[in-house]
Amino acid sequence: MTVSYAGEVPNGSSFGCFWRILWKWRGSVYKLVWRELIAYLCLYYTINLVYRFVLNEQQQLIFTKVRIYFGQQGESIPMSFVLGFYVNKVVQRWWEQYRLLPWPDTLALFISAAIPNATGGATKNETGRLMRRNIMRYMVLAYVITLQRISLRVKRRFPTTQHLVDAGLMHESESKIFDALNAKSPMSKYWMPLVWATNIINRARKEGLITSDHIVQTILMELSDIRRRLGGLIGYDTVCVPLVYTQVVTLVLYTYFIAALVGRQMLPNMPDAKDPDLYFPFFTVLQFVFYVGWLKVAEVLINPFGEDDDDIELNWLIDRHIKAAYLIVDEMHEEHPDCCAISTGNVWCPKSYHIPSPLSIIDVRSPKVRRKIIK
Known part of the structure; x- marks a missing residue:
């Protein structure tokens, strides 16, 4: 069934209100992308170890040129535009299908x-x-x-x-x-x-x-x-959604990160190296989680009546x-309380338009009526 969390964020203005939902696992981005992320890191470190311990100096020089080329060309892929438009259409279809039920x-x-x-x-x-x-x-x-x-x-x-x-x-x-x-x-x-x-x-x-x-x-x-x-x-x-559009978006995303496997490598002893030789590609991983999670949103919502965590529980509705x-x-047919028998007593009387509330739930803030003075 759809993961509901509105009750856990009753006051959006409070500090850290939405942080608690970041630790949820069911229906989360972590659950959707962890397999792909592990596979991606395995490929990343395989290439990195091959460069460090297998290639000779001449081969490392060639690989460095290839890395620069992949890094420059990979950034020219318009991934944000293509992915954003696609996810927007899928989410729109998902909501329209729910409203049709x-x-x-x-x-x-x-x-x-x-x-x-x-x-x-x-x-x-x-x-x-x-x-x-x-x-x-x-x-x-x-x-x-x-x-x-x-x-x-x-x-x-x-x-x-x-x-x-x-x-x-x-x-x-x-x-x-x-x-x-x-x-x-x-x-x-x-x-x-x-x-x-x-x-x-x-x-x-x-x-x-x-x-x-x-x-x-x-x-x-x-x-x-x-x-x-x-x-x-x-x-x-x-x-x-047209199959060709889904294929284009998927190919764009995976082409971008295949290029990043080489273009984002942090290598030692590089000439004119501006980045430190870090052993973990922190920002590349963050970008992978964001973009792949973005695509996973569309993949989950493209069929709202499937078996994902955020799919609609139709059996419960039936x-x-x-x-x-x-x-x-x-x-309940032709059954209702006798309105004549309950016209007196503690029942709400039409002459009084004030409904009492417990002090614990009364909001002391009341909307102020602004009056405009017309001269």
Whole structure:
């Protein structure tokens, strides 16, 4: 699941507030780049040791010229521009995909208010309840079918239609219809449960459970928005960032640091040497961590529904959505506190607009109203 740290930095103006998050390992830049950094240092020291103990003086002189050439030419690679633009686009796509994930709460509220358990003064029956539950089940089913296609975690949890049946998201009869249509046309049919949901809504209107065409239109618009969001998720999964762009950025980064393997070597007895002969390339390592970590940001976020630390936990969302949907349309349907019975006592009174707060949480600082005097 996405690593959340907002609660650990409640006051950004305090000294050292953000230092504590630098020591986190899960989802950190250290976890992403440590393997590449170890491999890079091994290559760096291999070249350095070969220069010091294997090459003769003539060969060392040739290597020194090569080092100067690689150092000068490597700095001409426009890595910051290419990498910055690429990461910006990937982060933008990542956030847009998260915002496309539909939540069933609004639809559940509409369904709960629109479809009662019975019509008029008739006695209550199970028809309205079953309609509400099935509409929400179909919504979550369409959600899961979509995520099966774009998320490896969800695919592992529900690899086949039978697993959806075992989980209670699909009935055996619905599974047969779904498999039969898949045999005719193998395209993604995430919209099929939404079609079933609209048919139930039309039936509820014909039977008088829904009393207005305007209510039907409102519910259908919400279902259409859910379908649009699910279709958008599949579109993002199908149309990725152009492969050639990803290849260019990756080649630019690794070409830069391959050149730095030679061009950043700190060698002894160099003519006109301005840098000391240090045994550890401190600033080269920092640059490697910064730039490779920058690229790793894009590599992690390019698929927000994968298995990285910062990927969205879709299985948790599925469990949450089905529980919340059933809670709204079933357990809480037509249930609310008696507003007439709680109009007196310690309950907040409309005549008093001051809500008391504990002294421990009162902020003594209050916003000052600036008044402008007009002459």
